[in-house]
Amino acid sequence: MHADIQRYSRQILFQGIGEAGQRRIMAGRVLVCGCGALGSALADGLARAGVGFLRIVDRDFVELSNLQRQVLFDEDDVANQLPKAVAAAQKLTRINRTIQVQPIVADIDHANILGLVQDVDLIVDGMDNFETRFLINDAALHTQTPWVYGGCVGSVGQTLTVLPGESACLRCLIDSAPDAGALETCETAGVLGPIVHWVAALQVVAALKLLAGRRDLIEPVLTVVDVWDGSLRKLNVAGLRERANCPACVGGERGWLSGEKGSRTTVLCGRNAVQVTPPEKTTLDLPELAGRLAGAGDVAVNRFLVRLTLSTGGCCLTVFADGRAIIQGTDDPGTARGLYARYVGS
Amino acid sequence: MKNPLPDVRVAIPPALRPLCGNRGELWIAAHDVRGVLAEIARIHPEVHVRICDEQGEPRPHINVFVNHDHVRLRDGLTTVLTVGDLVTILPAVSGG
Numbered sequence: 001m002h003a004d005i006q007r008y009s010r011q012i013l014f015q016g017i018g019e020a021g022q023r024r025i026m027a028g029r030v031l032v033c034g035c036g037a038l039g040s041a042l043a044d045g046l047a048r049a050g051v052g053f054l055r056i057v058d059r060d061f062v063e064l065s066n067l068q069r070q071v072l073f074d075e076d077d078v079a080n081q082l083p084k085a086v087a088a089a090q091k092l093t094r095i096n097r098t099i100q101v102q103p104i105v106a107d108i109d110h111a112n113i114l115g116l117v118q119d120v121d122l123i124v125d126g127m128d129n130f131e132t133r134f135l136i137n138d139a140a141l142h143t144q145t146p147w148v149y150g151g152c153v154g155s156v157g158q159t160l161t162v163l164p165g166e167s168a169c170l171r172c173l174i175d176s177a178p179d180a181g182a183l184e185t186c187e188t189a190g191v192l193g194p195i196v197h198w199v200a201a202l203q204v205v206a207a208l209k210l211l212a213g214r215r216d217l218i219e220p221v222l223t224v225v226d227v228w229d230g231s232l233r234k235l236n237v238a239g240l241r242e243r244a245n246c247p248a249c250v251g252g253e254r255g256w257l258s259g260e261k262g263s264r265t266t267v268l269c270g271r272n273a274v275q276v277t278p279p280e281k282t283t284l285d286l287p288e289l290a291g292r293l294a295g296a297g298d299v300a301v302n303r304f305l306v307r308l309t310l311s312t313g314g315c316c317l318t319v320f321a322d323g324r325a326i327i328q329g330t331d332d333p334g335t336a337r338g339l340y341a342r343y344v345g346s
Numbered sequence: 347m348k349n350p351l352p353d354v355r356v357a358i359p360p361a362l363r364p365l366c367g368n369r370g371e372l373w374i375a376a377h378d379v380r381g382v383l384a385e386i387a388r389i390h391p392e393v394h395v396r397i398c399d400e401q402g403e404p405r406p407h408i409n410v411f412v413n414h415d416h417v418r419l420r421d422g423l424t425t426v427l428t429v430g431d432l433v434t435i436l437p438a439v440s441g442g
Contacts, residue, residue, distance in 0.1 A: 034442060036442060037442060038442040039442070125442070126442050127442050128440065128441055128442040129440060130407075130438065130440055150442065151438070151439035151440055151441060151442055152439060152441055152442060153439055153440065153441035154360055154361070155360065156359070156360060156439060157439060158436075158438075158439045173409055173416075173438070174406055174407055174409075174438050175406050176406045177406075178405075178406060178407035178438060178440070179405070179406075179407075182396075182405065182407055182437075183407060183437060183438060183439075183440045184361050184440075184441070185440060185441055186441040186442075189361065189441075191441055196442075222409075224436065226360075228360075229370075233414070233434075234414070235411050235414055235415075235416065235434070235436075236414045236415045236416065236419065237416055237419075238419075239419055240416055240418060240419060243418045243419055244418055341440075345440060346440070
């Protein structure tokens with residue numbers, strides 16, 4: 001065996017990969033969207049497997065509460081206040097110097113996503129919100145790039161591999177962005193480290209199959225797992241794109257990519273604050289939201305709004321019944337959208 | 347005499363279990379999926395409001411499966427059920 005692939009000998013011995021598959025993996029280029037819990041496990045798995053090029057995009061910095069489940073980071077990264085993409089790239093380069101890792105510290109939005117996608121073979125999803133996932137879905141369909149959705153909260157997770165033009169896409173399953181506050185987030189419901197690794201493992205396997213040229217092995221299923229009860233279910237979504245008459249993958253709608261859809265942010269001049277308006281009209285159950293936020297900081301509620309003062313970071317979220325929020329303590333729209341997704345949900 | 351409605355299992359997602367006695371599964375007698383949702387509205391209205399909109403349709407982030415199939419691959423909410431079928435109420439998962 002040639003020296004350059006000797007380090008992958010155990011993976012090559014696996015009959016599903018082989019030497020030819022490994023060489024394809026080593027020539028593969030992957031965009032990792034988000035480098036939190038899922039994203040760092042994805043990047044770790046792909047780097048160790050020898051994927052030749054990883055572009056890691058994340059807008060956030062490493063915090064102490066990340067270390068419970070975000071495998072690429074340590075206490076030095078927290079002390080050094082490193083951006084996650086940069087800390088991940090440093091760690092991955094020490095794990096595998098033969099691959100190229102490109103860290104990008106940025107908020108993925110409709111203006112930059114095509115530039116991030118244009119020269120990769122595959123996108124893997126490590127995001128924490130559906131707004132960006134709908135954007136990824138649009139960009140993947142537009143460029144005919146496969147992508148692997150993954151999500152987890154509490155002890156449960158889901159993953160779906162989208163092959164543009166062939167299989168169900170995210171909007172076949174979820175036509176519009178969930179209402180603000182409709183879904184649990186890891187910040188409100190918590191998350192177990194092991195579910196992150198289970199979902200990421202399934203995503204990495206899908207990625208390796210695609211990169212190794214085994215697209216035929218990708219099943220048209222939504223895989224649903226629960227690490228607390230040890231269950232795994234494969235739910236059939238074959239033919240859903242035709243039956244659902246999907247606006248995106250059948251109808252060609254690209255509202256998230258064009259910027260027509262998505263939450264609006266307005267920087268409130270001179271107030272060190274940003275207003276976030278959700279993409280869809282909604283009516284929040286404020287007492288219910290206040291209850292969910294109870295563990296995240298100081299919470300106050302009246303019949304008009306919920307105010308959450310975070311215990312770390314110095315930001316304060318004031319959320320109104322129509323789903324709109326004013327995030328005080330930042331003038332960065334990406335940071336504000338991130339806090340909104342974490343605590344209100346999208 | 348009219349046939350009795352079949353008893354089917356309904357899988358409740360973890361987030362909604364506190365609203366129905368912390369039960370992960372309910373047994374419900376219903377002819378079709380719409381009947382299941384109507385029965386949930388009757389016995390656990392707080393669960394129903396989180397699953398369905400004012401028109402009684404599943405909310406955009408809720409997918410419904412009968413056994414292993416998405417209901418849209420069958421007959422949607424009019425999918426007829428048989429005894430022992432598993433109806434899964436599945437919210438999208440956002441975190442990561």
